[in-house]
Amino acid sequence: MSSATPATPTRPVHTGxxxxxxxxxxxxxxxxxxxxxxxxxxxxxxxxxxxxxxKPESLQPVGAFKIRGAYNAVASVDxxxxxxxVVAYSSGNHAQAVAYAARAFxxxxxxxVPEDTxxxxxxxxxxxxxxxxxxxxxxxxxxxxxxxxxEDATLIPPFDDPRVIAGQGTIGLEIIADLPDVDLVLAPxxxxxxxxxxxxxxxxxxxxxxxxxxxxxxxxDTAESLAKGELVPWSVADRNRTIxxxxxxxPSPLTFAHQQAYVDGIVTVSEDExxxxxxxxAHRAHLIAEPSGAVTTAAVLHHSDKLPTGKTVxxxxxxxxxxxxLATLLQA
Amino acid sequence: MSSATPATPTRPVHTGxxxxxxxxxxxxxxxxxxxxxxxxxxxxxxxxxxxxxxKPESLQPVGAFKIRGAYNAVASVDxxxxxxxVVAYSSGNHAQAVAYAARAFxxxxxxxVPEDTxxxxxxxxxxxxxxxxxxxxxxxxxxxxxxxxxEDATLIPPFDDPRVIAGQGTIGLEIIADLPDVDLVLAPxxxxxxxxxxxxxxxxxxxxxxxxxxxxxxxxDTAESLAKGELVPWSVADRNRTIxxxxxxxPSPLTFAHQQAYVDGIVTVSEDExxxxxxxxAHRAHLIAEPSGAVTTAAVLHHSDKLPTGKTVxxxxxxxxxxxxLATLLQA
Numbered sequence: 001m002s003s004a005t006p007a008t009p010t011r012p013v014h015t016g017x018x019x020x021x022x023x024x025x026x027x028x029x030x031x032x033x034x035x036x037x038x039x040x041x042x043x044x045x046x047x048x049x050x051x052x053x054x055k056p057e058s059l060q061p062v063g064a065f066k067i068r069g070a071y072n073a074v075a076s077v078d079x080x081x082x083x084x085x086v087v088a089y090s091s092g093n094h095a096q097a098v099a100y101a102a103r104a105f106x107x108x109x110x111x112x113v114p115e116d117t118x119x120x121x122x123x124x125x126x127x128x129x130x131x132x133x134x135x136x137x138x139x140x141x142x143x144x145x146x147x148x149x150x151e152d153a154t155l156i157p158p159f160d161d162p163r164v165i166a167g168q169g170t171i172g173l174e175i176i177a178d179l180p181d182v183d184l185v186l187a188p189x190x191x192x193x194x195x196x197x198x199x200x201x202x203x204x205x206x207x208x209x210x211x212x213x214x215x216x217x218x219x220x221d222t223a224e225s226l227a228k229g230e231l232v233p234w235s236v237a238d239r240n241r242t243i244x245x246x247x248x249x250x251p252s253p254l255t256f257a258h259q260q261a262y263v264d265g266i267v268t269v270s271e272d273e274x275x276x277x278x279x280x281x282a283h284r285a286h287l288i289a290e291p292s293g294a295v296t297t298a299a300v301l302h303h304s305d306k307l308p309t310g311k312t313v314x315x316x317x318x319x320x321x322x323x324x325x326l327a328t329l330l331q332a
Numbered sequence: 333m334s335s336a337t338p339a340t341p342t343r344p345v346h347t348g349x350x351x352x353x354x355x356x357x358x359x360x361x362x363x364x365x366x367x368x369x370x371x372x373x374x375x376x377x378x379x380x381x382x383x384x385x386x387k388p389e390s391l392q393p394v395g396a397f398k399i400r401g402a403y404n405a406v407a408s409v410d411x412x413x414x415x416x417x418v419v420a421y422s423s424g425n426h427a428q429a430v431a432y433a434a435r436a437f438x439x440x441x442x443x444x445v446p447e448d449t450x451x452x453x454x455x456x457x458x459x460x461x462x463x464x465x466x467x468x469x470x471x472x473x474x475x476x477x478x479x480x481x482x483e484d485a486t487l488i489p490p491f492d493d494p495r496v497i498a499g500q501g502t503i504g505l506e507i508i509a510d511l512p513d514v515d516l517v518l519a520p521x522x523x524x525x526x527x528x529x530x531x532x533x534x535x536x537x538x539x540x541x542x543x544x545x546x547x548x549x550x551x552x553d554t555a556e557s558l559a560k561g562e563l564v565p566w567s568v569a570d571r572n573r574t575i576x577x578x579x580x581x582x583p584s585p586l587t588f589a590h591q592q593a594y595v596d597g598i599v600t601v602s603e604d605e606x607x608x609x610x611x612x613x614a615h616r617a618h619l620i621a622e623p624s625g626a627v628t629t630a631a632v633l634h635h636s637d638k639l640p641t642g643k644t645v646x647x648x649x650x651x652x653x654x655x656x657x658l659a660t661l662l663q664a
Contacts, residue, residue: 038373043391058618059375059388282658286390286620286651319618323662326614330659 058319072167159193172201183310192255390651404499491525504533515642524587578624
């Protein structure tokens with residue numbers, strides 16, 4: 001929870017030893033990703049109890065906002081170095097985003113995933129032309145660094161990276177362009193790359209707008225950390241309880257510093273509220289959200305009284321839900 | 333089927349006694365609807381066998397492209413006259429679109445629907461503030477004209493109207509703005525307002541692009557009419573066989589003249605192909621389409637060999653599918 005200090009566009013804000021991304025970083029990212037990420041619209045949601053728009057990042061090429069940060073990071077690497085390839089450790093949307101960006105630049109990509117990753121995700125990553133490296137759970141990071149050394153390749157972290165944060169921040173630029181008098185922006189939080197970038201952009205362009213984070217109760221480490229003013233680690237087992245499989249990470253010092261500087265508040269949502277939001281988005285907005293992408297809508301539907309009032313944008317971060325899980329939710 | 337004569341922007345094309353809408357009509361419509369219709373993006377569909385983008389009109393406020401034509405028509409009425417209200421006969425997306433536009437202007441709307449219209453559709457229209465007038469099937473038009481006379485109100489036809497066609501044509505402007513080198517645009521055809529407007533815009537701005545219509549085999553009157561070079565009426569009973577409930581109308585002389593002037597070809601799709609396209613759009617594009625909206629994707633998935641090659645845009649016209657029908661399709 002912060003005092004919502006506005007960023008100055010030209011001078012980086014320092015929080016201790018950490019440099020926060022600037023509006024210039026984010027506008028530069030917007031130029032790099034133009035034509036490669038979809039310029040998503042704001043979709044009016046007249047069925048809510050407040051003026052609400054959904055920002056459907058589910059419509060990105062890889063089905064999630066991750067393409068923005070991954071593409072910006074790959075595009076920012078020195079071309080001679082980029083030729084030697086990029087590396088990511090992820091079993092989720094970031095893996096596909098890095099694979100997609102690498103193919104766009106015609107460079108090799110190695111994606112390190114645990115050997116128990118569902119076949120469908122492995123196939124999806126391979127379909128983007130990446131080499132999938134299967135390793136034992138818990139060895140992902142070390143395996144990724146080994147490839148980086150062997151190939152002299154470049155690691156593209158999922159969130160703990162200013163280039164990735166700046167790429168995600170382009171969502172904030174688009175929100176302000178489409179709804180200049182927005183009052184409240186809601187984004188999911190997990191590793192924190194998305195909310196860090198979005199909040200940095202919003203606070204630079206419209207300091208009076210509030211930016212709130214939303215996370216599952218069952219992976220509520222960020223809510224606890226913001227309340228205590230320091231990172232409070234939760235166990236992997238605890239965080240893995242939520243169905244929101246994209247929200248099981250926790251912030252790094254870099255993304256936590258952005259949140260302390262720019263995020264005005266946080267609400268948590270229950271598993272049932274997340275499921276109900278997936279169904280509402282399908283029936284009322286004609287959008288398919290993965291559980292992680294539905295948390296912001298869940299916050300509006302079930303916790304509106306805890307949120308500031310006014311014109312609200314809910315970032316729907318992705319749509320990669322398992323077809324069987326989707327069918328079950330829509331059957332109810 | 334036509335010789336694809338390009339429209340000249342400043343001089344109306346005459347086909348017999350019929351004036352076709354011009355690029356100027358369509359650009360004027362774009363100015364009127366800006367901020368009221370969603371500026372939909374082109375969503376890349378890398379899962380197709382050709383470079384394909386989906387234009388998701390399902391994201392409009394009423395869940396369908398109809399808001400573009402209805403809003404433009406209501407906005408075009410003389411304000412003093414508009415105050416007295418607008419009238420539409422429709423049980424579908426056009427009804428909600430006219431109701432929505434009327435409320436945006438703060439004027440009354442009467443929507444005439446058959447008394448056997450599903451309650452959910454009646455409620456949705458009422459939710460937009462319109463007065464729903466229930467009449468016997470077959471008396472819709474006469475009842476609508478009776479209200480027009482009684483109230484001195486203005487009828488907003490679903491497709492047989494230059495203002496409505498021009499509004500739908502704004503989709504074509506957006507396609508060219510986002511993909512200037514598009515080779516092929518696919519749009520559903522029924523009454524023909526959508527394809528008429530889209531084709532007029534595309535042929536004016538990029539005559540070398542092809543515009544093809546798609547319709548259900550079971551309501552294939554337009555394919556037969558274009559082949560014969562004259563309107564061939566099909567019975568209501570025949571046209572009502574398709575699950576694509578938005579594609580059960582047939583062209584008017586006005587919309588047929590546009591198709592003869594501007595449409596390069598037409599393909600028909602089966603009911604199973606339509607169902608399969610709804611499922612593919614949900615799983616691969618994270619978009620919920622109603623059957624009528626999925627026909628263009630069905631054409632690409634199942635009849636690609638009959639279509640011109642190259643960069644293709646499929647207009648997904650709407651997303652208002654019955655929740656039970658959707659659940660059944662996604663269960664399969």
